[in-house]
Amino acid sequence: MRKLIVARIVHSPEDMGSMREGLERMGVSRLGREKWEENRIRIERFWDELEREIDRLELDPTRLRIYQDGLPAGGEIGERIIRETASKGSRNYQIIEKLMERGARIEATESPELLLREYQHIKAMVSTTGEEQRRALEAYNKEKDRLLDERDAYIARRIAETLQDDETGLLFIGAHHNVVPRLPADVEVSYLGDPG
Numbered sequence: 001m002r003k004l005i006v007a008r009i010v011h012s013p014e015d016m017g018s019m020r021e022g023l024e025r026m027g028v029s030r031l032g033r034e035k036w037e038e039n040r041i042r043i044e045r046f047w048d049e050l051e052r053e054i055d056r057l058e059l060d061p062t063r064l065r066i067y068q069d070g071l072p073a074g075g076e077i078g079e080r081i082i083r084e085t086a087s088k089g090s091r092n093y094q095i096i097e098k099l100m101e102r103g104a105r106i107e108a109t110e111s112p113e114l115l116l117r118e119y120q121h122i123k124a125m126v127s128t129t130g131e132e133q134r135r136a137l138e139a140y141n142k143e144k145d146r147l148l149d150e151r152d153a154y155i156a157r158r159i160a161e162t163l164q165d166d167e168t169g170l171l172f173i174g175a176h177h178n179v180v181p182r183l184p185a186d187v188e189v190s191y192l193g194d195p196g
Contacts, residue, residue, distance in 0.1 A: 001165065001166070001186065001188055002163045002164065002165060002166075002167060002169070002186055002187045002188065003167070003168045003169065003187070003188045003189075003190070004159060004163065004168070004169040004170075004171055004180075004183065004187050004188070004189050004190075005057070005168060005169070005170050005171070005189075005190050005191070005192055006171050006173060006179075006180060006189060006190070006191050006192070007050060007054070007170065007171065007172045007173070007191075007192045008173065008174075008175050008191065008192075009050070009069065009092060009172050009173060009174060009175070010043050010046055010174075010175065011069075011092070011174065012040070012043050012044075012047070012089075012090060012091060012092070044091070047091035047092065047095070048091075050095070050192060051091070051095050053192045054095060054099075054170070054192065057192075059099075059104075059168055059170070060168075061099055061102035061103035061104040062103045062104075063166065063167050063168060064099065064103075064104040064105070064167070064168050064169075064170060065104070065105050065106075065107050065162060065163055065167060065168070065169045065170070066096050066099060066100070066104050066105065066106050066107060066169075066170050066172070067107050067109040067155065067158065067159060067169055067170065067171040067172070067173075068082075068092075068093075068096060068106075068109050068171075068172045069109070069110070069155075069171075069172055069173045069174050069177065070109075070110060070115060071106070071107075071108065071109045071110060072108055072109070072110045072111065072112040072115055073108050073112075074105070074106050074107045074108035074109075075106070075108075078106040078107070078108060079100060079106055082096050082097050082100060082106060083097060092172055096172070099170070104170075107158060107159075107162050107169075108158065109155055109158055109171075110151060110154060110155060110158075111150075111151065111154045114147060114150055114151050114154060115151075117143075117147060118147055118151075121136070121139065121140040121143065121144070121147075122140070124136035124139070124140070125137055125140060148176060148177065148178075151177070152177050152178055152179045152182060153182055155171075155173070155177070155179050156179050156182035156183050157182075159171065159179070159183060159187065160183060160184050160187070163187065169187075
């Protein structure tokens with residue numbers, strides 16, 4: 001039997017790479033500085049609790065495959081992405097780095113082409129203002145559901161192709177994704193975390 005543990009996550013600014021400043025600026029503009037800070041603290045607490053939950057599972061890292069929302073590469077390149085993002089303060093990637101150092105395998109989880117389409121939309125939103133930003137948001141809203149659906153189908157295929165019998169997969173995935181219904185019937189699924 002193949003097992004998959006789904007960790008529903010919330011992204012922190014540190015996960016956003018070059019988009020961090022623009023997304024923070026948009027968030028502060030929308031929520032106000034005080035609410036933005038409250039949200040940042042809530043996200044930090046979420047990651048503290050999720051890390052404790054993962055540690056309590058006492059997973060065998062030699063039989064563990066990591067699947068990460070937004071990660072298009074596995075192997076050495078994927079490991080380098082994990083280390084670089086962890087070093088910038090991403091709790092998500094710090095947890096993965098810890099598991100990786102114990103022997104967990106990092107899997108290419110997402111389609112580079114689909115991620116690029118998403119990135120282009122987000123870049124257009126964060127690098128513009130006023131009417132131009134509104135148009136960029138409108139364009140993204142028209143495509144985001146289809147894009148998310150395509151990404152979910154791709155992620156499910158990657159898990160189906162790479163997760164072997166007697167292995168456990170740990171999928172770190174944003175709360176808006178819906179990968180599980182697309183998985184083969186022989187993948188036993190459980191959940192961690194509550195990004196609520």
